[in-house]
Amino acid sequence: xxxxxxxxxxxxxxxxxxxxxxxxxxxxxxxxxxxxxxxxxxxxxxxxxxxxxxxxxxxxxxxxxxxxxxxxxxxxxxxxxxxxxxxxxxxxxxxxxxxxxxxxxxxxxxxxxxxxxxxxxxxxxxxxxxxxxxxxxxxxxxxxxxxxx
Ligand code: RB5
Numbered sequence: 001x002x003x004x005x006x007x008x009x010x011x012x013x014x015x016x017x018x019x020x021x022x023x024x025x026x027x028x029x030x031x032x033x034x035x036x037x038x039x040x041x042x043x044x045x046x047x048x049x050x051x052x053x054x055x056x057x058x059x060x061x062x063x064x065x066x067x068x069x070x071x072x073x074x075x076x077x078x079x080x081x082x083x084x085x086x087x088x089x090x091x092x093x094x095x096x097x098x099x100x101x102x103x104x105x106x107x108x109x110x111x112x113x114x115x116x117x118x119x120x121x122x123x124x125x126x127x128x129x130x131x132x133x134x135x136x137x138x139x140x141x142x143x144x145x146x147x148x149x
Contacts, residue, residue: 002125005059007033007050009043011067012109015117019063022118028125031059047072051079054103062104063121073106080146083139085124088112093120097127099135100142 008016023030033050035041043066054062064072069086076084084104085096096102105124
């Protein structure tokens, strides 16, 4: 079963807990990088180790949630090999898997409803990469940037 790494800050804590329960009940192997309460924390402390786990192949995918989804997505995209997509709608969740082969998903706990968050996560986890040549070419060009920094 797919290994999914999760991380959040206080702005995403409730959603992360809900998502974790759903994923575990569906058989996903979940690693939780925190946070573990609704107390105020600094999102890089959770998002960075979560992204590193995906980068190192310890997890297949990562899902990060903060208030806007922006802070955790910026952190994740600083880690080599990470393509983290901030999504607030189902079309983007599907398209980023088909086009970008995104390996991390970011969402905003203060932006979308809990129900939509769960739907986006489901679509994103279940949509395969298209393997289209043009998308592979674009991803290769994007990931070459990692080698030049
Ligand atoms: C925390 O208040 C908030 O800044 C954080 O959850 C996130 O939205 C940052 O991008």
